[in-house]
Amino acid sequence: MDKVMRMSSEKGVVIFTKSSCCLSYAVQVLFQDLGVSPKIHEIDKDPECREIEKALLRLGCSKPIPAVFIGGKLVGSTNEVMSMHLSSSLVPLVKPYLC
Amino acid sequence: MNSASTHFVPTSRVGIYEPLHQFGMWGETFKNNIGNGGSMNTPNHILIPNNQKLDNTNLSEDTSHGTPHMFDQEASTSRHPDKIQRRLAQNREAARKSRLRKKAYVQQLETSRLKLIQLEQELDRARQQGFYVGNGIDTSSLGFSETMNPGIAAFEMEYGHWIEEQNKQICELRTVLHGHVTDVELRSQVENAMKHYFELFRMKSAAAKADVFFVMSGMWRTSAERFFLWIGGFRPSDLLKVLLPHFDVMTDQQVLDVCNLRQSCQQAEDALSQGMEKLQHTLAECVARGGLGEGNYIPQVNSAMERLEALVSFVNQADHLRHETLQQMHRILTTRQAARGLLALGEYFQRLRALSSSWATRHREPT
Numbered sequence: 001m002d003k004v005m006r007m008s009s010e011k012g013v014v015i016f017t018k019s020s021c022c023l024s025y026a027v028q029v030l031f032q033d034l035g036v037s038p039k040i041h042e043i044d045k046d047p048e049c050r051e052i053e054k055a056l057l058r059l060g061c062s063k064p065i066p067a068v069f070i071g072g073k074l075v076g077s078t079n080e081v082m083s084m085h086l087s088s089s090l091v092p093l094v095k096p097y098l099c
Numbered sequence: 100m101n102s103a104s105t106h107f108v109p110t111s112r113v114g115i116y117e118p119l120h121q122f123g124m125w126g127e128t129f130k131n132n133i134g135n136g137g138s139m140n141t142p143n144h145i146l147i148p149n150n151q152k153l154d155n156t157n158l159s160e161d162t163s164h165g166t167p168h169m170f171d172q173e174a175s176t177s178r179h180p181d182k183i184q185r186r187l188a189q190n191r192e193a194a195r196k197s198r199l200r201k202k203a204y205v206q207q208l209e210t211s212r213l214k215l216i217q218l219e220q221e222l223d224r225a226r227q228q229g230f231y232v233g234n235g236i237d238t239s240s241l242g243f244s245e246t247m248n249p250g251i252a253a254f255e256m257e258y259g260h261w262i263e264e265q266n267k268q269i270c271e272l273r274t275v276l277h278g279h280v281t282d283v284e285l286r287s288q289v290e291n292a293m294k295h296y297f298e299l300f301r302m303k304s305a306a307a308k309a310d311v312f313f314v315m316s317g318m319w320r321t322s323a324e325r326f327f328l329w330i331g332g333f334r335p336s337d338l339l340k341v342l343l344p345h346f347d348v349m350t351d352q353q354v355l356d357v358c359n360l361r362q363s364c365q366q367a368e369d370a371l372s373q374g375m376e377k378l379q380h381t382l383a384e385c386v387a388r389g390g391l392g393e394g395n396y397i398p399q400v401n402s403a404m405e406r407l408e409a410l411v412s413f414v415n416q417a418d419h420l421r422h423e424t425l426q427q428m429h430r431i432l433t434t435r436q437a438a439r440g441l442l443a444l445g446e447y448f449q450r451l452r453a454l455s456s457s458w459a460t461r462h463r464e465p466t
Contacts, residue, residue: 020405022381023412026374033366078412079419085363086423087430088356 001055003048008069011039012097016056016067018044023078024066030081034091035098038068070094250309257302258319261295262452268292269445276438286434292441296425300418303331307414311407314414321455324448330375330417335364335424338444342428345443346436356431360424367420375413382406 008014013031017024019042031038043052043065053064061067063077070093075081084090268291275288307314317325317332327333339361349357385403429437 020381022374022378022409023416025377026370026416029373030366030370033370078416082367082416082420083423085367086360086420086427088359088363090363 001051001058004052004055004059005072007041008074009072012036012071013038013094014041014069015039016041016043016052016065016069018042018065020044021065027066027068027078027081030085031094034094036094037099071096248310248313251306251313254302254306254309255319258299261299261302264295265445266449268295269442269449272438272442272445276435276442282434285438289429289434289437289441292438292445293425293429297422300422303418304415307331307411311410311414315410321452322458323451323455327451329368330371331414332417332421333448334368335420336361336368338421338424339364339428341447342440342443345439346432349436353431360427360431364420364424371413371416371420378406378409378413 004016007016013036015024015028015031015038017028017040028038028040043049046052056064056067059067059074061074061077062079066077068075068077068081075084075093081090084093268288272288272292275285303314306319313319314331317328320328324333327337329337339357343357346353382403385399385406388399428440432440
């Protein structure tokens with residue numbers, strides 16, 4: 001979906017969330033802890049919420065929310081982000097986008 | 100006649116006989132008896148002495164000769180000895196059967212009593228270990244009330260087996276580490292131990308779907324373990340704290356890797372903790388929303404329920420973190436180090452469980 005591709009490249013680190021989703025919030029907090037200020041898209045406030053969710057799933061995200069893009073590329077949902085962080089592969093990825 | 104009368108003469112010890120033994124005075128004494136309120140119906144009364152005053156030998160001597168009743172028996176014995184014998188044999192048999200029945204009954208009682216004690220002990224043990232033994236225990240059906248979740252009941256059973264297997268593995272690790280085994284053998288032990296932990300996370304995931312509050316409460320764990328509870332289990336950073344002192348020599352790379360792991364683990368934990376806090380805030384807001392006394396809580400209930408669904412994700416995410424932490428430690432360490440680490444971890448939880456038991460027993464001692 002073009003809209004998703006466009007939105008995901010708006011900034012170095014982009015996270016698709018929902019305002020009610022606390023797990024998305026946790027992921028947000030993690031990136032902030034790493035010194036990154038991600039762009040947050042609360043898709044429940046978007047009229048095309050359903051389509052965006054479907055598009056995110058089609059792109060290969062294990063769960064539509066949260067969906068994390070780094071450098072315009074899909075990294076994954078909470079599981080993937082946590083695994084990467086524990087294996088020390090997340091920090092190098094976000095390095096170019098530190099505040 | 101004379102001999103009979105002499106038979107009737109009691110010893111001087113028997114006071115009661117004295118007015119009665121004279122045959123001549125029979126009529127008078129009979130009258131006297133009535134006058135004294137004595138019983139006329141039992142001729143034995145006259146002849147059988149007051150028990151307290153006689154000793155047994157006298158009694159038998161006197162009654163065997165004196166009682167007309169006995170005379171009858173003696174007569175019939177002489178006429179039908181086998182009848183008597185048969186009756187005696189039947190009595191003996193009946194008595195024997197009765198004794199056997201009584202013995203069997205007593206044995207049954209004993210077995211049941213032991214079984215009851217055993218069940219009570221098991222229940223106590225289960226309570227000590229913090230198993231969720233429902234508060235509304237129905238005495239008619241020992242154990243769990245009908246409203247108990249089958250998924251949870253299954254989980255508790257599985258967890259019991261998990262602990263047993265865990266204890267076995269800990270013993271094996273201990274033996275293996277003290278002996279001289281090949282790295283290959285050690286590796287298989289390590290793999291098994293890791294798989295065993297992963298199995299627990301899988302079990303917990305299923306249980307969380309059945310009743311997330313149950314998993315979060317840690318009621319399936321012992322009290323000391325519960326003290327350290329973080330989102331339904333142990334903190335991954337605590338795990339590292341327990342493991343690290345047990346590694347004798349680490350390469351520089353290992354030291355660096357472990358340091359990074361500790362930091363990222365801590366950050367991930369903090370992120371999840373903050374997510375949980377937000378969940379609490381939003382749930383509280385949701386429940387408190389609307390005017391007081393409105394009575395109709397239905398719309399809020401639905402959105403509150405949605406919030407609660409998120410708890411399942413958090414429990415799963417926390418377990419995922421535990422899984423990944425173990426996985427990374429396995430990657431960083433050598434086989435032998437991993438074995439030692441897993442032993443240390445296993446023993447740590449064993450000690451916490453033992454501590455819980457000690458604490459529970461301490462409370463039960465009378466003051």
